[in-house]
Amino acid sequence: xxxxxxxxxxxxxxxxxxxxxxxxxxxxPAEVEGLxxxxxxIAQLSIVGIADERLGQRAVAFVVPAADMQPTLKAxxxxxxxxxxxxxxxxxxxxxxxxxxxxxSGKVRKEELxxxxxxxxxx
Numbered sequence: 001x002x003x004x005x006x007x008x009x010x011x012x013x014x015x016x017x018x019x020x021x022x023x024x025x026x027x028x029p030a031e032v033e034g035l036x037x038x039x040x041x042i043a044q045l046s047i048v049g050i051a052d053e054r055l056g057q058r059a060v061a062f063v064v065p066a067a068d069m070q071p072t073l074k075a076x077x078x079x080x081x082x083x084x085x086x087x088x089x090x091x092x093x094x095x096x097x098x099x100x101x102x103x104x105s106g107k108v109r110k111e112e113l114x115x116x117x118x119x120x121x122x123x
Contacts, residue, residue, distance in 0.1 A: 018110065020049035020057045025088050027059060032080070032089055036061070039079050041071035044100050046108040047091055050117050061091035062113050064099055071096070 002010050020027040029047040036045055044064040049057035063071055073094040080090050101112040 020047075020059050022049075022052075022057050022059065022088060023055045027089050029059070032059070032085070032091070035080060035083055035085060036076060039071070039076065041066055041069040041075060043067075046100055046110060046113060048110050048113045048117075050093075050114065058093065059089075059091040060093040060095060060113075060117060062095045062097050062100065064097060 004010055018029050020029060027049075029049070033045055033047050036042060036047075042063055043066045046062045047059055048062065050060055052058045061073075061076060063076075065071055071094070073091070076094065077090045081087075095113075095116070097116075101109040103109055
């Protein structure tokens with residue numbers, strides 16, 4: 001995020017937060033990702049929000065599995081439950097992928113993950 005001052009100089013003041021709003025509750029994908037990073041079946045992951053008519057958004061976990069592992073949504077939600085994470089923060093869908101799309105600086109391109117979901121949506 002940026003603002004322009006009276007002298008027309010542009011100043012960076014922060015960045016838009018990556019928040020999923022599900023049923024009026026704010027979910028920080030970074031918080032949930034941080035808890036799931038230690039899961040033994042996960043090599044990499046990213047959580048994104050997708051539009052939902054009833055709840056506003058739903059959380060989708062994109063997971064690159066650890067070698068020869070087959071993570072399931074049930075395994076991930078059980079992990080979060082064991083850590084005492086509120087159920088409304090749990091991802092509701094799991095997408096297994098070979099690799100996460102990354103920027104040159106090493107950040108996940110979440111907009112590309114959302115585009116994958118849009119491309120999969122039935123017409």
